[in-house]
Amino acid sequence: MPVPTGDRLSALRALMSSDEYKIDAFLIPSEDAHQSEYIADCDKRRYWISGFTGSAGYAIVSSKEAALFTDGRYFLQASEQLDNNWTLMKQGLPNVPTWQEYLVKNLPNESRIGVDPTLITAADAHLLSESLKTVNSTLVPVHANPVDKVWSDRPGAPQDVVITHPVKFSGKSHVDKLNDVRKYIQSKDAYGVVVSALDEIAWLFNLRGSDVECNPVFYSYAIITESEAILYVEAAKITDGVRQHLGDSVTLKPYNAIFDDLKQFGEKLTATEKKLITNPRTSLAIEVAAGQTNIKEERSYITDAKGIKNEAELKGMRDCHMRDAAALVHYFAWLEKQLKAGVALDEVDGADRLEKFRAEQGDYVGLSFDTISSTGANGAIIHYKPEKGACKTIDIKQIYLCDSGGQYKDGTTDVTRTYHFDQPTDYEKRCFTRVLQGHIAVDAAVFPQGTTGYLLDPFARHALWKDGLDFRHGTGHGVGSFLNVHEGPHGIGVRIAYNDTPLAAGMTVTDEPGYYEDGKFGIRIENTLIVRQAQTPHNFGDRGYLGFEHVTLVPIGLNLIDLDLLSPDEKKWVNDYHAEILQKIGPLVENDPDAVAWLKRETTPI
């Protein structure tokens, strides 16, 4: 049922036309001030004003209209959630403008278009301003977000305390990381670096938080210069332990103090050639505070450094994936037993039981994203989240897809398995096996240094393509080290941006091809991989060759494999993988006879 938004829109429009704002339209993006993919409740402005809960969307409220822009994944959901105050703009369909085109073409010329400058990147704001010029409209950065003013029951900002991330897991002290950043600053002949992405700050200072569900980050900014390291974070979040950890080398200031500091830095820099380095995710608010001429936008050094895991982080990834695999083996064995016994379980029951098995593992902190526990047709909804009451009972006669992950103190996991607990059809087996062949082709790939995930992406699809099948998402993303489950800068996929970053030893990346039939079933096989030096007999061109190590150790549903499709090498891959799982995970589940039996059966050589 749609949330009624009439009163909310009236209040917002009254404020927009008031002397304080005098704006003809207001932009309400989905992101927070740190361009986070997942956001805290207090930042869910677009959700509150529109009622639409999907992760991707853009709202524009003008004096006459309210428009919500979203993509094909969310057309159905948005049309159900929006009330009739809203126009749904289906992005990607012919003759539907983008939100930027809408501002130029659908609003009157000479409009004043307000935006919260913390919620739009400087780069996007400049592009938008240029296109608005063509109709004499203006982008107006507002000083206080009018949605926040009319959102009477807006949740407060999260106040949980920050915890330290010890060097035994991070592998490098924050002092050493800060020194690395300073070497980078020197190499660029710059004054300093502004850090606004929450996972970059958590990584840099070896701190973790819980301000955003499933993402162990905390609201903060940072500025690093050759002489200073300032962490902007509310004092209430900082314990004595954290103070002690940070030591003398880090100055603590309140979260919003960054804007005054940037102004002061900017005034100092205007007379010099030195710049503050930002990156493409930096907000307009930061640029405005420092002064545009004092800013130099660069590819993020910290994201690049964070992307290459050190030995301690790699050990943590291996270790936590073992425990995570044990939880999954307990769960799938339990689930199969329940279903075969005729117990009625819905998708949320499954997800909850899996969470309990994970919580029993050492160093467990929480989920790394909402568990996708889906039966039959729900598996074809790629970002499905089951809700109690609205979800389905798990049907033993249909494919079950489970995409889940955990946050552990030593690492982050992300794994998808697709099982059929009864008898799959030949067609389901063929589709599953094509996905598996793509999964194996990526896992087993060897490639020279310099190769990007853009170029490896077809390996994940080649077997599906032979049947005229494909999937409409990327093949893989970086995984944080007890940090965000999605991280860059690299990835495997069709987005040309993935051609900018070669895969490098120490990176983590998922390998998750899939196949989906709307209204029928979804298949995805996802492991987390580590990029590492490959042992090749030769080294042509002295470039060095890379390959992958899979840290996910959960059996691949044997009864879904069409053996006739697999080559001997592919069968060997499956058998080697299952032997490794039995050897490594068997000892971890030996207290659970059902799990032991299930694991043995599911790792039988084919």
Added chain:
Amino acid sequence: MPVPTGDRLSALRALMSSDEYKIDAFLIPSEDAHQSEYIADCDKRRYWISGFTGSAGYAIVSSKEAALFTDGRYFLQASEQLDNNWTLMKQGLPNVPTWQEYLVKNLPNESRIGVDPTLITAADAHLLSESLKTVNSTLVPVHANPVDKVWSDRPGAPQDVVITHPVKFSGKSHVDKLNDVRKYIQSKDAYGVVVSALDEIAWLFNLRGSDVECNPVFYSYAIITESEAILYVEAAKITDGVRQHLGDSVTLKPYNAIFDDLKQFGEKLTATEKKLITNPRTSLAIEVAAGQTNIKEERSYITDAKGIKNEAELKGMRDCHMRDAAALVHYFAWLEKQLKAGVALDEVDGADRLEKFRAEQGDYVGLSFDTISSTGANGAIIHYKPEKGACKTIDIKQIYLCDSGGQYKDGTTDVTRTYHFDQPTDYEKRCFTRVLQGHIAVDAAVFPQGTTGYLLDPFARHALWKDGLDFRHGTGHGVGSFLNVHEGPHGIGVRIAYNDTPLAAGMTVTDEPGYYEDGKFGIRIENTLIVRQAQTPHNFGDRGYLGFEHVTLVPIGLNLIDLDLLSPDEKKWVNDYHAEILQKIGPLVENDPDAVAWLKRETTPI
């Protein structure tokens, strides 16, 4: 042995410093005024001034230095051919500047750098001028090429007559093609199109020539407008038959008359919004003549249209590749017999005999490029051309690589086979088989519409990569229809430009992975393929799926295959391919018992 270039360079430098030129450096590209890959003798200025005969290279002569820039394919050859007046600049190695960087960094600031404006594209000239500005140097278009003035025995321009290419082979009349171009001009709201690439002109007017060895083109320009089609070509080349073929719809003018015409068109266009469309291969001289503001550079419509072969052209490709395969089977059977009988044959003897076998085939016109007939280490010189006296005797104990092709009235061929007529080593077999696996992976690939050759390129390398091996050239290029053996716009390779053109049904493309060990051997397996609709059981996303048809039908050396490396699917591919060859080519060689026996043996199932 290097050609002595001291006197040539002295004469050129004297002219450069004379009052007529007053330039500090002169650029000598490899290309002709049409940016042709292969050029007539009179255009081989870079060869004449430097002595280096490779197809790719760039010479820069300044008052003090003479530098020759070339890529990895030619490092060895260039170092052998250049005398000590020249510095070899190995492009792609660390710390070696590109020729553009060299002009900025290695020459004095404020240099006047001369270039023949017909020999540099307008686009390259603009980029170069911009970077020269940073050091206050200037690009100076010269009116008469100073190399031509000092080249006393320069060959005259080719004067051979043009022939017509009948519709039974071209599949479409030149009148219909001109109408298509006019529809394109209308769609762009332009005045007309300037055509300067020789193969575009030959294709558009259904004419062929012999001005460039192996390339059936003739020196010409063309301008197409809504009302006119002007072909600029020397009258001596045009027979009555060609005049009759062209009819009233085409106006003939002398070759160089285009520059005056462009000036007149330019003056007329300056007052209007209409432009003349050029493309990225158009010379600076054309842009200067028409006036930069009257020109609009676009991706070449004619190259795109030419790249998609029609049914008549595809039939011609299939037909001529059958005859071509028969010639190759005769040749390889003959060669093996000679070598086994201990007859001493050098690489040129081999190439000459192959040419004779080709010449016996119907509709044969000539070679499509110089035959690479190479034994042992010469096979590692990727663009090797054996020369009588300087080449090697074919060694039965070493790998023999033969890359060759023919021009036939119904099509153009390009094929490489690698054989060992005695007993290859295990290592040679392993390398050959890795190349074969890459060849098969491309040949057997199925992919959705929209996929580019950039994305398929890793398929050709994946098996080599597993051993830490690779090759330093592209995987494939388009092949003309009784036209240039290399043509665009598409290709399979690591150059990002190949990501601009999706493969499309009707395109031709070669599949030619290789592996080369300097000083030891070279391996390449090359077929010509046609892109066509694939028969897939499904059509996910309604995009349509494409695959390849191989038109080359020559056995792949069985004794070089390491059977243990091949998957059952790969073995089946080899057996299916060989069965097809035996069936289609067997009847064509039945007058030659040696060829029949060789063909039967070489197509034995594995």
